[in-house]
Amino acid sequence: MNEKLHTLIEKLLEWQTDPDWWPGSSVFEIASSAILTQNTNWNNVEKAMHNLLDSGIDSWEKLLYDEDLEKHIRPAGFYQNKSRALRALAGLFLSTPEPTRTQLLNLRGVGPETADSILLYALNKPEMVIDAYTRRILEKCNIITKKCSYDELKTMILGELPAHYDVNTLKRLHAAFVEIGKRYCKKTTKCNCCPLEAIKERGTS
DNA sequence: TTCCGGTGCC
DNA sequence: GGCACTGGAA
Known part of the structure; x- marks a missing residue:
């Protein structure tokens, strides 16, 4: 159980992003x-x-x-x-x-x-997508390091989800990572206006 | 580690 | 002109 990651995921799920945000009708x-x-x-x-x-x-x-x-x-x-x-x-x-x-x-x-x-x-299968945004956000929040593999990170995140998570929860969580990554967590910009800044500043647990 | 690559932003 | 962009293969 990673307290910091758990809090960040809760925060991201509060965004209530659209689970069907990925463009495409088939x-x-x-x-x-x-x-x-x-x-x-x-x-x-x-x-x-x-x-x-x-x-x-x-x-x-x-x-x-x-x-x-x-x-x-x-x-x-x-x-x-x-x-x-x-x-x-x-x-x-x-x-x-x-x-x-x-x-x-x-x-x-x-x-x-x-x-x-x-x-x-x-295909609406319960898999978590780990992308560059996810990784960058978690690195900047000091939750993971670059060495963390895809599967390690995926397992880590799934382990912090609510007990009975469904496909839409996974879609909304990934959507929130993308949203934050695009709007705030750029590769070269600072974190001072990011909604997750409070989590970043919190010490590692 | 390096290569694949067009597009848009600075 | 430099560089980042929802990776993957060798």
Whole structure:
């Protein structure tokens, strides 16, 4: 039990963020954008998604056989890696509509964060997403160090959640991390206007 | 550790 | 012109 982390999570859950904040109206759109957003500004992801949808690519089958996939997703960057990952994901979803975490992780270009994003937001499975925002906020609050692995951090956070947490709680918690990360906890800015500042200043427990 | 990468902000 | 952006692979 980490008192400081527990308090921070309680605080974040008080935000009452929208559990359905992740843009996209289908499993295809949500899961595809999870690939596209890897280390990339969301603004660029939207451009890539619009290119796909404007070209009539709105299903795994169409994406799999689209010869211009690289061109369409170009604005999202890393387009060679991401187009390969998208095709791999399309193949998996076409054969298995509800893939497991292990199946997702076996795809080249799908790591733990992308897998958890797809499971939580596209398939409504109870997984916690650990992203750059989550990590940065917890580092600046002196709750973790850089050495903390993805799985360690995920386990740590799940251990502080209310006993009967559900999928929407996980979505709202991650949404709150993203919100704080985007608005206050920038990489190069200070913490003095952050709503979590009080927690940061509190000593480690 | 380094590479993949276009976009927007400073 | 420099750098950050909801990562992942080798």
